[in-house]
Amino acid sequence: MDRFDKVYLSKVFTDTQVPDGVIERENVTIGGTGFYYDKAAPLLxxxxxxxxxxxxxxxxxxxxxxxxxxxxxxxxxxxxxxxxxxxxxxxxxxxxxxxxxxxxxxxxxxxxxxxxxxxxxxxxxxxxxxxxxxxxxxxxxxxxxxxxxxxxxxxxxxxxxxxxxxxxxxxxxxxxxxxxxxxxxxxxxxxxxxxxxxxxxxxxxxxxxxxxxxxxxxxxxxxxxxxxxxxxxxxxxxxxxxxxxxxxxxxxxxxxxxxxxxxxxxxxxxxxxxxxxxKFTFREYCICKGMNSGYNKYKRDYQSFLADGGTKGSAWRDMESFLSQAPQIADKYFDLAG
Ligand code: SF4
Missing domain, CATH: 3.80.30.20 (tm_1862 like domain)
Structure with a gap:
């Protein structure tokens, strides 16, 4: 970057990371919504x-x-x-x-x-x-x-x-x-x-x-x-x-x-x-995500998966945790089909 007299640097999103030490350089001018959100100066x-x-x-x-x-x-x-x-x-x-x-x-x-x-x-x-x-x-x-x-x-x-x-x-x-x-x-x-x-x-x-x-x-x-x-x-x-x-x-x-x-x-x-x-309801998606048998076999074998000692994946656990916290919402939407 030192080869240039002037470097213009912009970014769109606020969470885009800029490497350390770049913005501070004398030849760098920053701009765009990623730096200034709704206060970004307009371009010429x-x-x-x-x-x-x-x-x-x-x-x-x-x-x-x-x-x-x-x-x-x-x-x-x-x-x-x-x-x-x-x-x-x-x-x-x-x-x-x-x-x-x-x-x-x-x-x-x-x-x-x-x-x-x-x-x-x-x-x-x-x-x-x-x-x-x-x-x-x-x-x-x-x-x-x-x-x-x-x-x-x-x-x-x-x-x-x-x-x-x-x-x-x-x-x-x-x-x-x-x-x-x-x-x-x-x-x-x-x-x-x-x-x-x-x-x-x-x-x-x-x-x-x-x-x-x-x-x-x-x-x-x-x-x-x-x-x-x-x-x-x-x-x-x-x-x-x-x-x-x-x-x-x-x-x-x-x-x-x-x-x-x-x-x-x-x-x-x-x-x-x-x-x-x-293809899947929300409940089905959470249950079969991470199962070895994959989505397509879900309807046939998730019970046998459990019976065989299969471990519930994190999506399944997230679903159950929410189910215990807000059963009225879970009852209303977990079996919603796309
Ligand atoms: S202000 Fe306009 S462009 Fe921005 S989110 Fe609302 S409708 Fe979309």
């Missing part, structure tokens, strides 16, 4: 709107591929043009880095960051449909003929019939991703899911929802909060499963140190693997 317009250098990591990626990595593992480095069509969001959720914004506005044309040689597009927009000019932006995207995805998800609560028809016509890359962060949104989330199913009853497209858990909007984090939050999380999972949508559990940092960290880990392990979620 010339920098914000520059064509990304998609070859910055070429030698690093080549090295990874050479050492056993697959193209799929590094697809975002190789196959995608990445950028923002819009910036900002009007919702001001208290856990979000965007809470200083009051609206969503046009940021850039896709042509500003598209490398024509790359087959796909990845947009990092926070709330695309909240932008008044979303239709103009997406028609440019469609002109490119490339498949695309909104990696950060779309706001399901803003869907109208018009927007549903629009998004179902997109050459979309992967699952449609939305968020169901608050059980209070249940009426609107359900109404829109129902409408999608009415308009497209036979669609094979997948709808996935980020499900935030472990975040107390009141900041209290007492026992009553944890139990309520676990119940709310299961309830959101149940609603999504009812409409054939997939949950993806996002644990707020406090969930990792919660007295109920074990059950949060198990809920995430169950939901975040679609092939497991679709």
């Amino acid at each position: 317009a010339e920098v914000e709107h520059i064509m990304p250098d998609y070859h910055l990591y070429d030698s690093w990626v080549e090295d990874k591929l050479h050492n056993g990595g697959t193209r799929k593992d590094y697809t975002y480095y190789l196959d995608y043009s990445i950028g923002f069509l819009t910036r900002g969001c009007f919702r001001q959720c208290s856990f979000c880095v965007n809470q200083n914004y009051k609206s969503c506005s046009r940021h850039a044309s896709v042509y500003e960051f598209m490398d024509p040689s790359r087959p796909k597009l990845c947009f990092l927009d926070d709330n695309f449909f909240a932008c008044p000019d979303w239709r103009g932006l997406i028609s440019e995207v469609k002109e490119t003929g490339k498949r695309f995805q909104f990696k950060q998800g779309l706001d399901e609560r803003l869907l109208t019939d018009d927007k549903i028809h629009e998004l179902m016509s997109w050459p979309y890359d992967g699952d449609y991703i939305f968020a169901f962060d608050n059980i209070a949104d249940r009426p609107v989330i359900e109404a829109k899911l129902k409408r999608i199913r009415e308009l497209y009853p036979t669609t094979k497209k997948h709808f996935k929802f980020y499900v935030l858990c472990g975040y107390d909007r009141g900041g209290v984090y007492d026992n009553a909060f944890w139990l309520r939050d676990i119940q709310d999380t299961f309830e959101r999972v149940k609603i999504l499963a009812h409409y054939g949508a997939l949950p993806y559990i996002m644990r707020f940092e406090k969930a990792y140190t919660s007295p109920y960290a074990g059950i949060y880990t198990r809920i995430a392990g169950w939901c975040n693997q679609p092939s497991i979620f679709k």
Whole structure:
């Protein structure tokens, strides 16, 4: 690093580690949400709107591929043009880095960051449909003929019939991703899911929802909060499963140190693997995780596994521990099927 007059260092996530002694160097300037969260200084317009250098990591990626990595593992480095069509969001959720914004506005044309040689597009927009000019932006995207995805998800609560028809016509890359962060949104989330199913009853497209858990909007984090939050999380999972949508559990940092960290880990392990979620109830998942016989034999042999002196795995123990602490929640949700 001493070879350079100036080094700019940014990171997206607060928990990304920076090696000791780097930030202190005189030629280093830091920035980005990972360092400053919602107080990060904006970039100069010339920098914000520059064509990304998609070859910055070429030698690093080549090295990874050479050492056993697959193209799929590094697809975002190789196959995608990445950028923002819009910036900002009007919702001001208290856990979000965007809470200083009051609206969503046009940021850039896709042509500003598209490398024509790359087959796909990845947009990092926070709330695309909240932008008044979303239709103009997406028609440019469609002109490119490339498949695309909104990696950060779309706001399901803003869907109208018009927007549903629009998004179902997109050459979309992967699952449609939305968020169901608050059980209070249940009426609107359900109404829109129902409408999608009415308009497209036979669609094979997948709808996935980020499900935030472990975040107390009141900041209290007492026992009553944890139990309520676990119940709310299961309830959101149940609603999504009812409409054939997939949950993806996002644990707020406090969930990792919660007295109920074990059950949060198990809920995430169950939901975040679609092939497991679709096939097993929560109870089945916890029981068979770690058994030598594996998931597929569960229904036949977990009793014989125990009879043979098999030891219960940690997921099973976490499940039983929660069962003894909150039997009313366990009774209601442990046999929920995905
Ligand atoms: S809706 Fe999403 S992007 Fe908007 S403030 Fe909430 S979490 Fe952030």
